[in-house]
Amino acid sequence: MSNPDRVIFPATEQTGPVTKLDIVGYYLAVDDGIMRALEQRPTTLERWPKGVHPGIRISTRERGGGDAFFQKRIPRGAPEYVATAEIRFPSGRTADEICPTEIAVVAWAAQMGTITFHPWPVRSDDVDHPDELRLDLDPQPGTDFDDAVRVAGAARTLLDELGYTGFPKTSGGRGIHIYVRIERRWTFTDVRHAAIAFGRELERRLEGQVTTKWWKEERGERIFVDYNQNARDRTIASAYSIRPKPGAPVSAPVAWDELDAVAPEDFTVATMPARFDEVGDPHAAIDDVAYSLQPLLDRYERDESEGEGDMPYPPDYPKMPGEPKRVQPSRDRDRPRE
Numbered sequence: 001m002s003n004p005d006r007v008i009f010p011a012t013e014q015t016g017p018v019t020k021l022d023i024v025g026y027y028l029a030v031d032d033g034i035m036r037a038l039e040q041r042p043t044t045l046e047r048w049p050k051g052v053h054p055g056i057r058i059s060t061r062e063r064g065g066g067d068a069f070f071q072k073r074i075p076r077g078a079p080e081y082v083a084t085a086e087i088r089f090p091s092g093r094t095a096d097e098i099c100p101t102e103i104a105v106v107a108w109a110a111q112m113g114t115i116t117f118h119p120w121p122v123r124s125d126d127v128d129h130p131d132e133l134r135l136d137l138d139p140q141p142g143t144d145f146d147d148a149v150r151v152a153g154a155a156r157t158l159l160d161e162l163g164y165t166g167f168p169k170t171s172g173g174r175g176i177h178i179y180v181r182i183e184r185r186w187t188f189t190d191v192r193h194a195a196i197a198f199g200r201e202l203e204r205r206l207e208g209q210v211t212t213k214w215w216k217e218e219r220g221e222r223i224f225v226d227y228n229q230n231a232r233d234r235t236i237a238s239a240y241s242i243r244p245k246p247g248a249p250v251s252a253p254v255a256w257d258e259l260d261a262v263a264p265e266d267f268t269v270a271t272m273p274a275r276f277d278e279v280g281d282p283h284a285a286i287d288d289v290a291y292s293l294q295p296l297l298d299r300y301e302r303d304e305s306e307g308e309g310d311m312p313y314p315p316d317y318p319k320m321p322g323e324p325k326r327v328q329p330s331r332d333r334d335r336p337r338e
Contacts, residue, residue, distance in 0.1 A: 001111050008051040008115070008248075009269075015247040018269050023242065024110045026250075029273035030240045031103040033253065033281040034117070037238040038106065041119035042085045042097040042127060044235055045071040049113030052244045061316055068244070070118070074098050079108060085124035089233050090317050099124045115242045118235035121191070126184055130191045131290065134236055135166070135178040135198060136229045140211075142221030147209070148176045149259050151223045154205055156256055158198065162295050167283045170264045172243030172251040177236055179283075181290045186297075188232040189320075194296035196311055199225030200303055214312040215328050228314055239283055242269060253282040 001021060009018035027034055048068040050056055059066035073095045074084050082105050084096040097120075100106055109117070121132035135155060137148045152168060155178055159166040166178040182191070199212040202225060211222040229236055237243060239253045252267035252275075267275070303309075310322040325332065 006051065008048065009246070010053060012246050015268060015270060018248045020111070022269060023115070024107050026242070026269045026273060027106045027110050028103060030276045033276060033283070034106055034238070034240040035100065035103055036281060036283060036286065037240060038100040038117055038119050040099060040101065040123045040125070042087045042099050042122065042124065043120070044097065044118040045109055045114045046116035046118060046244070047071055047113040048115045048244055052115065072097055075112065081105065082108065083124070085127055087120060087127050115244050117238045117241045119238050120235055121230070129184040129186060130188060131182060131184045133180040133182050133191055133194055133293065134229050135180070135195065136226040136236060137176045137178070138224040138226050139174045140219045140222055140224050143223055145174045145264055148174065148223055151202065151206060151210055152176045152178065152259055154202055158201060158205070164291050165289065167253065167286045168256060168259060169239050169251055169253045169283070170262070170267060172237060172241070172249045173245065173264060177251070179286065181286055182293050183290045186293050188230065190293060190297060192227055192230040193300045194293050195225070195227040195230045197296045197300040197303060199227050200308065201299065212311065217328065217330055227311065231313060231317070234314070240272070255282045
């Protein structure tokens with residue numbers, strides 16, 4: 001390692017400093033868990049080579065030039081053991097993205113300043129058919145983690161009714177992610193439609209508490225089910241990934257029965273290895289069964305027949321088939337006014 005003593009996360013009132021060596025050691029300590037989340041998946045690297053310090057800014061699609069950045073193409077000089085998979089963006093362009101096959105790849109990426117791993121919901125042998133439905137429960141201003149937990153309880157009931165087993169985790173912030181393994185038979189568009197159908201059903205069951213509205217001005221103080229996290233080239237921080245926030249929190253897999261007894265700040269680089277040794281990986285059985293997406297696609301078709309069709313894509317996407325007008329409601333001159 002180069003600069004193993006470099007402080008990546010400065011100390012806080014509750015946590016000590018976290019060095020680059022600590023980060024590599026953390027990923028080695030949760031090796032089975034992080035590999036279960038990343039193995040054979042094209043993975044975007046979120047790199048903070050100068051550390052997570054005040055004033056450090058991350059480059060985004062809208063604003064480049066930051067000290068931290070997302071790396072979608074394999075870096076030059078990568079070791080020979082770092083495998084890749086070719087992925088295709090919505091624009092039609094392609095890239096060779098790293099595809100972890102062993103824990104050494106994770107350790108190398110951490111040595112290169114990677115804090116967070118963002119895997120695609122596909123495997124390298126078939127990058128066009130996801131094997132994972134991702135349900136992102138995102139608290140909006142005025143709501144918090146406890147609100148997301150309440151919605152997750154309703155989501156668990158709905159999953160049970162569908163015959164699915166879902167695997168929850170903290171986002172590393174205020175949100176909750178739920179993963180469901182699916183058969184590799186459907187496109188990204190299909191999986192996104194399934195997420196829309198799931199979110200709409202939660203809206204009906206928890207009226208005023210849940211929203212699928214894409215535009216922030218329409219969401220209100222509700223939990224947003226971010227269906228677009230299932231669109232091609234959209235990724236979520238993996239289970240066990242470190243998040244670039246003070247104290248080095250991690251996205252922590254949890255058992256359903258734990259959700260109402262934990263807080264996101266319970267899970268950090270410092271605390272997770274001991275938990276992993278004690279309870280293992282709550283997602284250990286995630287690959288045991290792959291489910292049919294058809295029950296949710298049937299719900300989507302039913303909604304469509306009743307006038308609820310597709311929903312907007314993110315702004316950087318080309319216009320997609322069946323998508324409604326992609327314009328912020330307050331700027332839509334054709335929108336009926338009350």
